[in-house]
Amino acid sequence: MAEDGGGGPSGALPDMVAQGYYRYGLLVATHPKKVIFLAFTSFLILCTPLWHLPLPGYLPxxxxxxxxxxxxxxxxxxxxxxxxxxxxxxxxxxxxxxxxYILQIVVKSGVVPWQEGLTISDSYRGPLSSVFHLAQTISNYHLHHK
Structure with a gap:
């Protein structure tokens, strides 16, 4: 099915990819300042959400x-x-x-002391029970004080 001399379907995709890279290289070589400016501008625009990201040195x-x-x-x-x-x-x-109004509650808990009969699922099931109890308390407060 593939023909060697006529530019058949066997070499169409690799040739198109090579041609695309060649054209891109020509564009960058002929307009280096414009391409660098475009790359720098797109970098700044895409990094804009990261400017407001809380970093470890920031305090709330x-x-x-x-x-x-x-x-x-x-x-x-x-x-x-x-x-x-x-x-x-x-x-x-x-x-x-x-x-x-945003309410944020941080719950830190652990399983101490660790006993021989406990499994890995017990290590997060115990602390999660306190979170569910806290969520239920908050929802009950919200329902009663509307």
Missing amino acids: QEYVTSLFNYSVPPPAPEGGIRLDPSPTPTPLWYQGPPRA
């Missing part, structure tokens, strides 16, 4: 409001962040009424 930011004389901070202008100085130093993310 905590802002506490008082229960008495509390007022909701004024909302930010349309499509932006309010940068004017406020009478109390508030963080940039605390503008306007809250849109959501």
Whole structure:
């Protein structure tokens, strides 16, 4: 089925791949500054979400409001962040009424002392039981205090 001289189907895909790499090499060789600029720009755009990634040296930011004389901070202008100085130093993310409340609970537990008869599944089943109990307590509180 494959013909040797006529450019038959046997060599079509490898020839197309080689031609593609050849054209790419020509493009890079003729426009090196544009290709480097494009690569650098795409790198910056694709790494933008990583700029806000919490790194090990960062500490969580905590802002506490008082229960008495509390007022909701004024909302930010349309499509932006309010940068004017406020009478109390508030963080940039605390503008306007809250849109959501996030509750994070960290449970650290372990199986101590480890006994001979325990299996690997017991090592995570025991600590998970405390998590399920905590989740049930929170959901019961939410149902009773609506």
